[in-house]
Amino acid sequence: MSNLSTPAAQLPWMRKRSPRSTPRSGSPVDENGEKKIPSRILVLGSGNFGSCLADHLATSDLHVDVWLWSRDAATVKSLNEDHKNPKYLTEHVFPEWLRAVGPELPDKEFLGTMDMLLFSIPTPGLRKFLESVNPLLDHDSLPLLAFVNKGIEAKTKALTLEIIADTLGPLAARQAIFISGPSFAKEVVKRQPTTVSVVSISEEHALKVSELFHQPWFRCYPGTDPIGVELAGALKNVYAIAAGVADGLGFENNTRAGLVTRSLAEMTRIGQAYGASPLTFLTLAGVGDLFLTCSSPNSRNYTVGYRLGQGQKLDEIVKTLGSVAEGVSTAEGLHEIIKEIGVEAPIAEAMYSVLYEGLSARDAAEELMNFPAAKREIEVCAGTGHAAAILSKLRTD
């Protein structure tokens, strides 16, 4: 048994990086000879998270074969020759058996040999990218299609599930798997204990992919509410910008804790009005990721907010961030959704105004603190069990 009070660097899984000597017990083939888990995987997108997940799978004890596609020729060369990514996670040494391909997309024949494609492309470029992948897929025998992006498309207000349906077809969307939750790439490659939600309309697919990703340092919680999980992952990016704004303005712990709590209430309200399960916002993909990104300068979205709070201009921030903060474009799609479903969402709307209407961070904070007081914090219904007994006694005494 590992002792979790041991300093992290001494935990056994953090030292051992070669998987090849310790296969997980149990056959990856079921009684019908079908693969229980995918064994040939192509990760598309060699940024922080794509590289991190390619590393995670390539060093798994399941002995799966992993390829990483990059649109950047220098990255492909460096990964294959020096086992380093020159642009992202630059300190990390990747296993020599992880193969990089690119910069062109692999051909149909190569893609046809894959059991799973894992897309790690930020939401703003995803639709175009899937359009270019679509003719390369065999639609009679689709591989598993997994997605890790967290955003709402700005102009169409589409969720990724809808983008997949539009570009790859409804069957691909029904089978798609979404991995979401508090998981900074930098920490996953260091094998810090990490937990994520893995969801799909298809429970079978969610379970398969959960098993594929599971490691002693990486726990997966399967689920079947992709719309809720997608909304949670996208919305937390907008609220992380808000938390960054508050910190950038110089507010302290009370402010951040209050803001995160009201953000959770707001995202749950939006999710519920949209038709997702409110409980999904209490999962790793919901409050878990919200808490992570609202409380760490490692979050790009928080960083955008922090710099806005410090008075920097959005254009300059986006230009120099070095990576995509999806909350910026999501705030635009979310603004349309909020109008359409007619829910009260003052924090998200204040962020939209800061990002797109020239409202200053300080004025946004003032507006939020002057927002008409709510009649109730939440709709409480303490009508059953012990609560009912106590309340009824109070009423009759």
Ligand SMILES: NC(=O)c1ccc[n+]([C@@H]2O[C@H](COP(=O)([O-])OP(=O)(O)OC[C@H]3O[C@@H](n4cnc5c(N)ncnc54)[C@H](O)[C@@H]3O)[C@@H](O)[C@H]2O)c1
């Ligand atoms: N970084 C993290 O810690 C983390 C954690 C969980 C989820 N995610 C999600 O993973 C996704 C990828 O994030 P990331 O951190 O790797 O981003 P990143 O900015 O580090 O890298 C994005 C990668 O995608 C490529 N790319 C961008 N647009 C493209 C396009 N149109 N066509 C082809 N390639 C394109 C870029 O060249 C780059 O290699 C995001 O949607 C993010 O929300 C990231």
Ligand SMILES: O=P(O)(O)OC[C@H](O)CO
């Ligand atoms: O850096 P961010 O803000 O895009 O957050 C990254 C991930 O979503 C964390 O789970």
